Amino acid sequence: MAKNVRFVLLAIQGILTILFILLISYSLYLAFAQGTEVMSLLPYFIPALIHLLITFTAALLLSLFYRTNIGAEAQFLPILFLVIALENVKILPIFFNSTHFLMLNYEWIAIVFQFCFLFSSFLFLASSLFIQNMNATKMGQYVFVAASWSLFLSIIVPISTNASSYYKVISIASKPFVAVGVFISLLAIMTFLLSFVRDKDQRHFLARCVSFAFIIAGNTTITLAQNLPTMIIGLVLYTFGIITLLLITRTYHIWA
Incomplete structure (x- = not known):
């Protein structure tokens, strides 16, 4: 992924993060x-805020220091973290109901939330499948x-918006x-772990596989x-x- 594209995605994520923080603070x-x-x-609000800040911090640092010389999955990280941040749209109903601010259609919020959930799952899978090498053309096609x-x-x-839970957070019906x-x-997760088994002599490779497994499990x-x-x-x-x-x-000594 080109450097300018990475930073555009990071900027969009930063704007989204700020907007969510403002909504939470206002509420x-x-x-x-x-x-x-x-x-x-x-x-x-607090878990969403922590999730947003951790995700943006990771996206910022990894966009600067995580390169394909560490892992080909670095190509997916900018768009992956953007989608993960956008998953926090699920808290919008409780914001609307607590502030009586502009009300958006819950169905559209649910569609965005479902899209982010499934798309992030596909991106995690892509990261595991292309952890060894990545073809730019295949990456674009896959995305x-x-x-x-x-x-x-x-x-x-x-989509059922009649459930009482929809007045708090969006859930997938x-x-x-x-x-x-x-x-x-x-x-x-299984693909990451199987990749580790094939190259278990490389400690950094093990750490990458384990870290992604925890990220996937935690985010899901x-x-x-x-x-x-x-x-x-x-x-x-x-x-x-x-x-x-x-x-x-x-550990790759590429941080300033």
Whole structure:
């Protein structure tokens, strides 16, 4: 992926992160000002805020230091982290209901959320499949096909916005859709681990595979979580994977 494209994607992610932070801050400010129950908002906003900050920090550092000389999967990281950040659209309903601000169509929010969930799963799988080498043409084709299928499936699957949970966070109503996304994520984890078995003598390769496995497991857990304990578990797994991946770049002596 060209350097200018990487930084454009990073800039978009930065803008999204700032927007989410502003929405969260505004919602909490109104809750304090109006004397409403702030504690009911924190279990949704705090995990999302931590997830956004960790993701952007990782995207920023890895865009500068993670190169294809470490792993071919570096080609997917800019768009992958952007999609992961966008998964936090699931908190928009609780923002709208707590602030009575501009109300967007929940169905469109659900479609975006489902698209991000499935597309990120496909990108994780691509990272595992192309961990050894990457053809730029194949990468573009894969991203296009994965994005197209993710969008198509996100639109056609049934969406139920009548559930009370939709007034807090967006959830995926279609169990088969969830199963497909989880299966792809598990397949990506297995592919990373199998890649390690083939090259188990390389410690850095092991660390890369393990870090991605934790990132995938953590992000999938966070994305599908509907309660605070599950979100915390996901954040712990996700953070551990991100830190491990950052430490790998450190050991390659390419940090300033």
